[in-house]
Amino acid sequence: MKILVPDVPFDLDFPSLLPDAGASFAPGGTDVVVTYAMNDPIPEEHADAEVLVTWSNPPRVLSDTARRLTGLRWVQTLSAGPDVALRSGFGPDVVISSGQSLHDDTVTEHALALILASVRRIDATLAAQREHHWAKEIAFAQADPVTGREYTLDGARVTIWGFGSIALRLAPLLTALGAQVTGVASRAGQRSGYPVVAPDGLDALLTETDLLISLLPAGPATRHVLGDRLLGLLPPTARFVNVGRGATVDEVALADALRSGRLAGAALDVMETEPLPADSPLWDVPNLILTPHVAGGRPRGAARFLAEQLTAWRDGGELRNVASR
Structure with missing residues (x-):
């Protein structure tokens, strides 16, 4: 052979x-x-x-x-x-x-890095650094009782869509930081102590989600599954992180949600077209962090x-x- x-x-x-x-x-x-x-x-x-x-x-x-x-x-x-x-x-x-x-350990680490970078506004501070600007306004925003909880995972309601082996590595780390984690998978139940809802419970869950993490695989059933309708169910203060597959996201809908303020922020390690073309509008979307499909290493x-x-x-x-x- x-x-x-x-x-x-x-x-x-x-x-x-x-x-x-x-x-x-x-x-x-x-x-x-x-x-x-x-x-x-x-x-x-x-x-x-x-x-x-x-x-x-x-x-x-x-x-x-x-x-x-x-x-x-x-x-x-x-x-x-x-x-x-x-x-x-x-x-x-x-x-x-x-x-x-x-790839469970490296994807877990990268997902956590993207989550914290988005929640803690590291992208904004890096942009300010390049402009030699001391971005104290970020600290003032965290001190505001109205927006303060948006800058922390402590008490955040986190939904992990695609609750497999990577999710089972990531969920305890988020729990350690004070997050309340719920999974979404093909069948409802409990996995390693975490509540998991089936797809028919996704809509209701998204309306109460502060952070949505996608670990979905690519396939006919998941192509552009996160589009206008589901993005519209998330609170405007919510954030989205994708370390699954780029084809699962309607990137036009995501960009529109970020530009309009209907979504607070997002971080993508995977895009539908890779390498991302130099003329892609995603490069300039506000409150969006991009990494070049490096989570798995x-x-x-x-x-x-x-x-x-x-x-x-x-x-x-x-x-x-x-x-x-």
Whole structure:
């Protein structure tokens, strides 16, 4: 069996971690692990591969791979979401699995950084610094009894939309800062002590939300799901942070809400078009913090994760994070 692994700037020496490194993934055959350049088309000599590991491969390269590598049986992406692989045209019999959990800690840290930067108006102070302006007006606003609670997470009502593994890392940190956290997921209930509402309870929840955090994956059901109607349910003092996928947000509606003051602030690590074009209006929207899709950084523990996945694949076990097709 031939396994294609991308040339990445982190350790992917997973064969050495396999409990039976000399065993073959195919009865009577010999396993071959080949490193490929993830930004280039797969060489024709490796078009017979059965397993493909991806990282940040360009969509055009993955589409080409899906068209030419007809013998693929499994695609394992190291990204938290498999949306790019799912859109690439791999056949229905190809198993696609994601690297969910490999980015939980870094996305959690970045989400918290964006939240605090927005709530504490760090963007405004940085802009003032560039102008050599001592922005004491921020302190005066915090002292105002009417607006003071808008500058803190203490007592804030926080909604996390997409209550999976990242949310379960982030929620306790927000709780430690005094926030009241509620999740939104496909099913209502309790998760690790946090109340979770189903989608039919979202509207009522948004009307009482001070901070909305999106961890939603991309897909037909979530495209532009946060648009005019849902943004209109948030209080005008509310803030929004997106570290999920950019396609889940109607960016025109978000920009309009920020410009009109119907939303107090937002922070995005993901945009619908990446890299964000130089002429995008998002660059100049007030009260909006942008970071260039850096929350995930690199997948942590990728080698061991791949070793476990390949062992499960070889032994007929259950793969983790298999995407619905």
